[in-house]
Amino acid sequence: xxxxxxxxxxxxxxxxxxxxxxxxxxxxxxxxxxxxxxxxxxxxxxxxxxxxxxxxxxxxxxxxxxxxxxxxxxxxxxxxxxxxxxxxxxxxxxxxxxxxxxxxxxxxxxxxxxxxxxxxxxxxxxxxxxxxxxxxxxxxxxxxxxxxxxxxxxxxxxxxxxxxxxxxxxxxxxxxxxxxxxxxxxxxxxxxxxxxxxxxxxxxxxxxxxxxxxxxxxxxxxxxxxxxxxxxxxxxxxxxxxxxxxxxxxxxxxxxxxxxxxxxxxxxxxxxxxxxxxxxxxxxxxxxxxxxxxxxxxxxxxxxxxxxxxxxxxxxxxxxxxxxxxxxxxxxxxxxxxxxxxxxxxxxxxxxxxxxxxxxxxxxxxxxxxxxxxxxxxxxxxxxxxxxxxxxxxxx
Numbered sequence: 314x315x316x317x318x319x320x321x322x323x324x325x326x327x328x329x330x331x332x333x334x335x336x337x338x339x340x341x342x343x344x345x346x347x348x349x350x351x352x353x354x355x356x357x358x359x360x361x362x363x364x365x366x367x368x369x370x371x372x373x374x375x376x377x378x379x380x381x382x383x384x385x386x387x388x389x390x391x392x393x394x395x396x397x398x399x400x401x402x403x404x405x406x407x408x409x410x411x412x413x414x415x416x417x418x419x420x421x422x423x424x425x426x427x428x429x430x431x432x433x434x435x436x437x438x439x440x441x442x443x444x445x446x447x448x449x450x451x452x453x454x455x456x457x458x459x460x461x462x463x464x465x466x467x468x469x470x471x472x473x474x475x476x477x478x479x480x481x482x483x484x485x486x487x488x489x490x491x492x493x494x495x496x497x498x499x500x501x502x503x504x505x506x507x508x509x510x511x512x513x514x515x516x517x518x519x520x521x522x523x524x525x526x527x528x529x530x531x532x533x534x535x536x537x538x539x540x541x542x543x544x545x546x547x548x549x550x551x552x553x554x555x556x557x558x559x560x561x562x563x564x565x566x567x568x569x570x571x572x573x574x575x576x577x578x579x580x581x582x583x584x585x586x587x588x589x590x591x592x593x594x595x596x597x598x599x600x601x602x603x604x605x606x607x608x609x610x611x612x613x614x615x616x617x618x619x620x621x622x623x624x625x626x627x628x629x630x631x632x633x634x635x636x637x638x639x640x641x642x643x644x645x646x647x648x649x650x651x652x653x654x655x656x657x658x659x660x661x662x663x664x665x666x667x668x669x670x671x672x673x674x675x676x677x678x679x680x681x682x683x684x685x686x687x688x689x690x691x692x693x694x695x696x697x698x699x700x701x702x703x704x705x706x707x708x709x
Contacts, residue, residue, distance in 0.1 A: 345653040346389035347382075349642055350409035352402050352419035352429075355394035358548070361622045362421065362575055366444065367392050368618055369632040370418070372611060373639035383646045386653045390639070395420045399428040410438040413657040415646065416664055418638045423447030423494045430456045439664040443638045444631065446570055447494045448501075451686040454669050458687040459641060459680060460634045461593070463498055466570055466692040470591035471505045473694045474540075474567045477707050481539040481565070486516040487529065487553070488544040495521065498544035498569045506542070514538055521549055530556035543568040547577040554584035565589060567694065574631055576624035578697050578704055585697040593692045594678075595704045596629050600690050602679035603633075611636055611677055626702060634690075637676030644674070 351370060353363035374390045382388055391414075395402040402420035406429050409417050416439040420429055426445035430452040433440040440456045448464035451457065475481060484506060488499035499516060506513050514536040519529045530553070533541065543566055545553055550572050557566070566588045573592040581588065593600040596616075599608040612629045619627035645667045651660050671682040680688040695704040 344386040346387045347646060347651065347653050348389045348391055348414050349639070350405075350414045350417040350419075351390055351392045352395050352405045352409075352417060352425075353392065353421050354397040355392070357396040357398075359397045359421065361624075362444075363394070365574070365619070365623050365627070365632055366419075366421065366635045368623075369611070369615055369636045370639050372614055372618070373636045377639065377643045383643055384650055384652050388639070388643060395425060397422060397425065399425045402429055403432060406432060406438065406440070407436070410436055415439070415651065415655075415657060415660045416441065416642055418443055418635070418642070421445065423450060426450055426458070427493075437658075437661060437665070439661055439668065441638050441642065443635045444574070447497055449685075453686045454665050456686060457668050457671065457682070459638050459674075460631060460688070461570070461690055461692060462687050463501060463569060465687075465689050466591050467498070467501050468505060469692045470567065470570075470694055471502075471509065471542075473707065474565075474589065475509060477694065478540060478565050481511070483512045483514055483537075483539045484542050485514050485533050485536050485538040486542045486544075487519065487533065488516065489521040489549075490516070490518050492521050494571070495544040495546075502542045502544070519545075519549070519553075521546055523549070524552065526553045526556045527559070529553065530560040530562060533557065534560045534562050538564060540564050541566040543572075545572065547572055547575045550577055550588070551581050551584070554581055554588060557587075558584045563587065567591070570631070570692070573695060573704065574628065576628070578628055578699070579624035579626075579702045581697065582699060585699050588697045589694050589707060590697075590704065591692055592630060592695045592704065593690050594630065594633055595695060595706060596626065597703075597705070599633060599678055600692075602675075602691075604675065604677055608633060608677045624702075628703065630704070633677045637674070637678055637680070640676040641674055 353366045355363045377388045393405040402425045418441045421444045423445045426442045427450040433455045434452050442458040443460050446463045448462045486502045489495040517529050568590045570591045573590040616627050649663045674680045682688045694707040696707045698705045
């Protein structure tokens with residue numbers, strides 16, 4: 314019994330000390346946090362993408378708080394798992410809105426953003442897309458997209474690809490035309506091919522759910538193209554790369570930006586020597602206009618914190634955009650002098666007003682915002698460096 318009394322007394326003293334510590338901190342003027350929501354896939358086929366996004370955004374939160382937070386309030390990032398399900402993303406978005414969050418980053422992918430962006434306008438909740446490629450799905454005034462959309466990335470990518478491979482005259486387009494994002498990319502490829510005087514020999518269709526792409530590879534081989542314009546997701550791209558190699562198809566392949574993040578470059582091996590992706594940054598450097606010192610710092614810290622599920626080495630790719638989405642929110646909130654005690658409705662309305670004024674923003678990267686609410690970073694073509702397991706700029 315004596316031991317029990319001592320233990321209980323000890324616990325009471327610890328509780329009292331903690332209480333006094335918290336009271337002391339509040340007495341010193343520490344404010345409750347300003348909360349930002351993140352909707353990202355932490356389970357399912359894109360779980361490694363979601364983990365990477367969460368990790369990089371938390372680096373940004375640390376950097377914001379190291380500089381005093383937002384008007385004296387610390388920034389808090391709360392993360393919810395969408396499992397890449399548009400329906401789940403909608404439920405989570407409504408949850409954040411109902412719990413008084415000032416804004417949300419995400420969800421990831423064009424299909425989910427296409428679902429949430431109109432909802433954000435209906436319930437008047439600011440949202441920032443950092444990873445969604447499909448054009449035309451940002452709905453003003455309550456949403457913005459800080460990452461590039463394919464309607465600006467693909468023209469730049471095709472131009473730089475043809476500059477690197479000037480002998481390309483005949484191409485095959487390869488896409489899952491029953492999947493919305495892939496079909497949209499195939500249509501853009503066709504229009505760009507016509508613009509650049511390329512002959513499209515055929516559009517080879519495949520299913521993103523397939524596990525055997527040998528028939529598609531044989532079909533492409535029979536057409537004997539100078540290059541392949543692909544809109545494949547990473548898992549399918551690895552299988553396609555293997556079957557193309559097996560069939561002896563040895564021409565450059567250009568894939569849309571959906572291939573650039575993730576572990577494709579880590580896992581594809583020798584099958585990926587002809588593969589390229591549209592993008593604007595590597596582990597070595599960001600795009601023109603980037604804050605080189607900040608970019609290097611974020612990459613170095615991300616490499617240290619990443620785990621094997623994200624690829625070894627971690628491919629930083631476009632995760633700088635996710636980092637900058639936090640800095641953008643913090644910058645807007647500071648300028649508006651928002652605090653954790655600000656009425657959420659008033660805070661959201663003020664953020665919406667700033668969304669409409671955005672022209673440029675500089676974080677790790679430099680962004681130019683267009684009238685449709687999408688930002689743009691000059692993109693180019695990256696080549697798979699399968700020896701180092703990283704992407705490299707095609708013109709370096």
